[in-house]
Amino acid sequence: MTALKLSLMAFSFVFWAAGLTMLIIGLWAKVWLGGYLALSASNYPDAPAILLATGTAVIVWGFLGCFSAATEHRGLLRTYGAFLSAVLVAGLIAGLSGLLYRQDVARGFQEGLRQALNTYGEDEVKADALDALQRALACCGVESYRDWLTTPWGLQQNGSVPLSCCRGRWGCRLSPPNIYGLHRDGCFSKVSAFVSSNMFSVATAALGLAALQVIGIVLACLMAARIPAHPLGIATPC
Known part of the structure; x- marks a missing residue:
């Protein structure tokens, strides 16, 4: 009984640490990724x-x-065992969804990036998010900087690109743009690579955390089964 108690307490501490993480x-995601998530055209839950x-x-x-x-x-x-069972199911669903829908998430970003380019200057929230994305990932446009040249904003600017496409203030907003002074890679390839690698890591971590719950469920049920029932109650299995 003492070993069960210590084991369950140790597991609960690990479980608590996982929750804190x-x-x-x-x-971190709410503060740093909130703007990027606004670029996705897919109606996914607020992760x-x-x-x-x-x-x-x-x-x-x-x-x-x-x-x-x-x-x-x-x-x-x-009650604790029941909660762990719920976390187990949620972890399995989250992990499997992450593995199955990685490509859908990437396609949602591709469509969202194109929409952000076409509405640049009209939707300030998406425009700020797009500028932040291009600076952070050192990219320009969806596939390349040429995507900007045919957008309504680009045509108004005589075939130029935003300053967020520039490596520095080297005059890359000239018409045509100075290709030596701007980011050459498109944003979709970088976002897609980021999504594919990190979604896989997050999904496997969720599945691993779900598997960890099995240990807690077993420990909680074993300990509950060893505790005598209330004199007026009826003993039932966990």
């Missing part, structure tokens, strides 16, 4: 908000796991 990642909510819930329930193990409260242990 998710919360930090969610905050940073999901991470924030899940991380907060895991932190709270991680404390509950430690408390239920320390006090050997049978009802709390069963």
Whole structure:
């Protein structure tokens, strides 16, 4: 019984640490990636908000796991086991979705980038996000800088490109642009590579975290089963 208690408390601490990590990642994504996510044309759920909510819930329930193990409260242990089961299912769904829909996410960004180029100067939110993306990834346009030359904004500027396409203030906004002073790569290839690599990592991490829940569920159920039922209650399996 003592070994079960210590094992469940140790697991709860790891679970709590995982929740804190998710919360930090969610905050980082909300602050730094919020503008980039606005460029996607796909109506996906707000991933940073999901991470924030899940991380907060895991932190709270991680404390509950430690408390239920320390006090050997049978009802709390069963509740904790049920919560871990829910996290297991959510982790499996998130992980498998990330693996299956990586290409859909990339296509959503491709379509969103084209829309952002065509509405540049009209939608300030997307324009700021696009400028930030081009600076951060050192890219220009969807496939190349030539995408800008046929956009409504580019035609108004006599076939020029935004300053965010420039490596420096070298006059790359000339007409035609000075190709030696601007970012040569298109943004979609870089975004696609980023999505493919990082979505795979996040998906496998979600599946790994889901597999970890099996240990917690087994420990919680074993400990609950070893605790005697209330004299007036009826013992039932976890």
